[in-house]
Amino acid sequence: MNKFIRFSFILILMVSLFVPSFQVEAKTVRDLKNELQKLLDENNNLNQQIKYTESQINSARSNITRLNSEIEKIQNEYAQTEKEITALNVKISEKDIEAKNLVSFLQMTNSNNFYYEYIAGAESMTDFIYRLTVTDQLLEHNKKVTVEMNDMISQNNLKKQQLTTAEKTSKSKVSELNSNLAVLGSKKSDLYEFNMSVEEEIKESQKILKMYTDAGCKDNDDISTCARLPLDTSFWRPMETGWVSSYYGWRFHPIYKENRFHDGIDLVGNRQIYSVAAGKVAAIGYNHSTMGNYIYIHHLVNNKYYTSVYLHLKSGSINVRVGDVVSKNTVLATMGSTGASTGTHLHLSIATGRRGIDYTTYSTFVSRTVDPKTLINFPSGTGSSNSWLSRTRKY
Ligand SMILES: [Zn+2]
CATH class of the missing domain: 2.70.70.10 (Glucose Permease (Domain IIA))
Structure with missing residues (x-):
């Protein structure tokens, strides 16, 4: 008898150990409602994400517009600088011609012939010296101006370099933004598509819930039994x-x-x-x-x-x-x-x-x-x- 009781106990224990694995947790109308709420929350969350992505897209677009106008400004400035360099070069070559003329005048004045002729037919020694001095001064001045202008040219060239760098930087920013924009665009369409499927699920879920509630099922009712008809x-x-x-x-x-x-x-x-x-x-x-x-x-x-x-x-x-x-x-x-x-x-x-x-x-x-x-x-x-x-x- 004792043996039988022990055997029965073990048998019951074994059965009870196996039973839970076959039990499926009852799904109630409230579970359906909670699932629907989760879908609605997800829908809401996705809509917010879509809105946020849209705002990111808009800000990237306005940044691109701003950078493009900056690039245009830089390009204008670059063209202006090049113009200045050209103008300076023209002025330098003018000064060069001027200097050449002065040098040839000096050579002339320095030639024996000139002195000879000048001494021979000299009218005014003062005038001669005066001319010589002025020419010298002019040459000095020209040299100084040319150096200054060359300095300006090299400054402008430096500016050109800086502008080129700035343009490069802006352009790389624009291309970075454009690739961001492409990523954001595909992200947005992914979110949109995912949300469409969530919305479909919501509709389906609402239909199912309505079916059970219309059938008289209450929040705590097991849906596997509450809607079933005898x-x-x-x-x-x-x-x-x-x-x-x-x-x-x-x-x-x-x-x-x-x-x-x-x-x-x-x-x-x-x-x-x-x-x-x-x-x-x-x-x-x-x-x-x-x-x-x-x-x-x-x-x-x-x-x-x-x-x-x-x-x-x-x-x-x-x-x-x-x-x-x-x-x-x-x-x-x-x-x-x-x-x-x-x-x-x-x-x-x-x-x-x-x-x-x-x-x-x-x-x-x-x-x-x-x-x-x-x-x-x-x-x-x-x-x-x-x-x-x-x-x-x-x-
Ligand atoms: Zn009747």
Whole structure:
């Protein structure tokens, strides 16, 4: 016995060790909401990054514009400096010619011939000396001016060098900015594309979330079970006993006094109303002028979705809540005469698909309605003489 207990304990321990690895953590509606929020945050973050990249692109562009105008200025200055150098060179060559002339004059004055001629025909020695002195001074002056101008030329050449360096620097900055711009541009388009896919995910995520919340799933509900409908294979009549007072199809409406399409079947009899098939309560509401108190239920019968709706229910009699799983034996409410009704009866409509999940509008619901007679066995004819006496007996 002791051995058996020990063995059992070990067996339980072994099983319990293996079980957790098969358990998948339940995903709730709140998890879906959190995932959606993460996507929205990511979207927001990406939009900010795109904006920031755009501002970087704009600043790079304005820097390029500024540098290009600086380069233009440098080039103008360079051209100006070259002009100055040319002008200085012209002046230097002029001074050169002047100097040459003066030198040739001096050579002339220095020649014996000149002295001879001058002495021979000298009129004024003072004049001669004066000329000689002035020429000397002029030569000196020319030399000085030429040196100064050469100095200016070399200064200008230096300036040219500096301008060339500055231009080079600016141009390399521009090319650097241009390559930055290319990088930023591709970064922006990458961010944009990524954000597009995030936005697609957001749309998808919102659709899925809406599907679960429309199906009545609450924040803490496990999505693998909350939206699943119980399966069924047939529809039953919604009351234990009763009869048909008005069939599905075109008819003369008792209140509106005109031909109207009757999108369901009107039933009278036992007032306790059951669900026509297993399913889940999709919506409960009240509409004063038409439906009165009503209940929508989603079904999955023979692998096909349906929505049944029960109208004119007695006020305060509704026995279920949205999201409740119901069976054929669940009492939904009591028959009444709320909304557009001339007397106590149940209006039952059945449509294909799940209203609120597969489609939303009432007009779509109406267009999808089927004749309840094709799904539920009702005795033919109307009135109490054509009553059924149980929910399942075939007629
Ligand atoms: Zn009706």
